Amino acid sequence: MILSTEKTALANTEFLEETLEGLKQEPKRMYSKYFYDETGDVIFQQIMNMEEYYLTNAEMEIMKHQANHIADVLSDNNAGFDLIELGAGDATKSIHLLKALIDKKLDFKYFPIDISEHVIAELEQSLPAELPALNFQGLIGDYFKMLKKETAISDRKKVVLFMGANIGNMDVQEAQTFCMGLKHLLSPNDILIIGFDLKKNPRKILEAYNDKAGITSSFNLNLLSRINRELDGDFDVNAFEHYASYNPENGACKSYLISLQNQTVNIGSEEFNFSKDEYILMEISQKYSKQEIEELANASGFKVVKYFTDEQHYFVDAVWKVA
Numbered sequence: 001m002i003l004s005t006e007k008t009a010l011a012n013t014e015f016l017e018e019t020l021e022g023l024k025q026e027p028k029r030m031y032s033k034y035f036y037d038e039t040g041d042v043i044f045q046q047i048m049n050m051e052e053y054y055l056t057n058a059e060m061e062i063m064k065h066q067a068n069h070i071a072d073v074l075s076d077n078n079a080g081f082d083l084i085e086l087g088a089g090d091a092t093k094s095i096h097l098l099k100a101l102i103d104k105k106l107d108f109k110y111f112p113i114d115i116s117e118h119v120i121a122e123l124e125q126s127l128p129a130e131l132p133a134l135n136f137q138g139l140i141g142d143y144f145k146m147l148k149k150e151t152a153i154s155d156r157k158k159v160v161l162f163m164g165a166n167i168g169n170m171d172v173q174e175a176q177t178f179c180m181g182l183k184h185l186l187s188p189n190d191i192l193i194i195g196f197d198l199k200k201n202p203r204k205i206l207e208a209y210n211d212k213a214g215i216t217s218s219f220n221l222n223l224l225s226r227i228n229r230e231l232d233g234d235f236d237v238n239a240f241e242h243y244a245s246y247n248p249e250n251g252a253c254k255s256y257l258i259s260l261q262n263q264t265v266n267i268g269s270e271e272f273n274f275s276k277d278e279y280i281l282m283e284i285s286q287k288y289s290k291q292e293i294e295e296l297a298n299a300s301g302f303k304v305v306k307y308f309t310d311e312q313h314y315f316v317d318a319v320w321k322v323a
Contacts, residue, residue, distance in 0.1 A: 016231050016268070023272050029281040030223060032169050037226050038118045043219045045090070050215060052207045055165055055197055056093075058315035063093045066308045067100040073306060073319055074159055074191065080107035081157040084150055086143045087166050088112030091123060094161060095130065102133050109154070110136035113146040147185050158190040163317065165197040168286040171252065172296070175286065179300035183322055192302060192320040196288045200314060202248045205287060209244040209253055217242035220257055220282045233267040243279070251287035256280060293318055 015034055022029045036044065048056040074081065083101070085094055091112065101108055110127075114120050120138035127134055137153075139146040151158070160182060167175050182192060197205075209216055220242050227233035239260050246253040259274040266272075288296070290307070293316070297304050302320035309316045 012230060019227060019231060020267065020270055023267075023270075023280075027279060027281060028272075032283040033115055034226065035219060035223055035283075036114075036116045036119070037222075037230075038116075040219065040222050040226070041089075041116055041118055043215065043222060046215050047211075047219060050208075050211050050213070052211045054204065054208060054314055058310040058312065059163060059165075059195055059317065060093055061310040062308050062315065062317050063096040067096040068104075070097055070193070070308060070317070070319070071100040071104050071106070074101070074108075075104060075106055078106070079157055081159050082111055082150065082154050083108050083159045083161060084111045084113065084147060085161040085163070086113050086147075087162070087164065088114050088123060088138075089119060089164070091127065093163060097161075098131055098134060102131060108135075108159075109156075110134060111139055111146075111150050112136065113139045113141070113143060113150075115141065144181060144185065147182070151185060158186055160186070160190070160192045162192065163195040165195050165285070165315070167194055168197055168253075168288075169284060171284055171286060172292075176296060176299050179296060179302065183301040186322050188322050190322045191305075192322075193317055194320060195315065195317050196293055197285065197315055198313060199248070199251050199287045199289050202246050204314075205253055206244060206246045209246075209255055209285060210242075214242075216244070216255070220255055223282070224257070227267060231267050233265065235265050236263065239263055240280075246287075251289075251292070253285040253287060254281060255283040255285075257282055290316070 018031050019034070022031060047053055088094065098110060112120065112123055117140050120140050123138055127136060139149060167178070170178055186192070221237050221240065224233070224235040224237050224240065228235055240257040241260055243256045243258050244253065256279040259276060259278045262276050263274050264271060265274065294304055297318070297320050301323055303323045305319040305321050307316050307318055
């Protein structure tokens with residue numbers, strides 16, 4: 001699939017505007033959704049395969065062994081529905097649910113949404129080969145814009161899939177705003193299946209974001225390289241260093257890039273000064289207790305229907321219904 005010139009220009013404009021906006025804040029920050037260019041997609045696949053990154057295996061265990069039970073929850077009254085996955089990635093986890101739904105002969109259409117053109121192009125190649133019976137349509141762009149587009153395509157019941165602890169890329173208030181935004185686009189009895197990384201031993205969590213091989217570091221630094229490539233930036237990638245921290249009290253795991261020297265960075269006509277040891281907040285990975293998940297659901301206009309958890313209780317895929 002090739003994006004039109006207009007869509008490409010719009011995506012680049014949003015990338016530039018949000019990058020400049022973030023770097024003008026105090027403290028400076030960037031937006032993790034822009035990690036995922038073609039290079040970032042490859043690095044993130046490496047992260048998901050890391051021994052330290054327990055999240056992938058935990059949620060994969062849920063999908064491999066409980067997909068049939070999740071499908072049973074969705075098969076209420078055998079009514080047709082649209083399965084909309086926000087941030088579909090390579091669908092290696094959700095494909096187990098897709099297979100279960102097909103095996104049960106449920107009437108559904110799959111709409112994978114991703115900001116990455118590369119990801120959707122890969123799915124359009126791989127899914128027909130692996131699941132020839134699957135009815136699907138890929139959508140490229142912002143989650144809410146594409147969800148609105150999907151609702152214009154179809155008025156069937158919606159089941160929104162938001163896996164991989166992507167909700168953790170927001171702080172708690174941002175997560176509530178996001179979930180309320182989803183609820184606003186859904187109808188009564190529509191379903192949201194949402195993945196949460198649960199609070200656990202702090203060392204276990206921190207190791208997942210500070211791996212010995214430095215893969216997470218390269219993932220963060222790639223965003224600086226992407227800015228150089230696409231936004232006329234001149235970051236010296238070697239002048240920044242990855243740093244991760246985890247606060248077990250509030251559940252916030254944060255990744256930063258630390259400036260190793262006093263330096264000036266240009267992005268187009270804009271200039272940004274960095275002091276030695278100044279940081280850029282790159283990403284938050286929020287962890288939750290089940291009580292906090294309940295509170296978030298209730299505050300956002302949902303009710304919790306069921307939890308699906310791995311054996312070690314590292315991760316949970318929660319089924320919410322619009323209240």
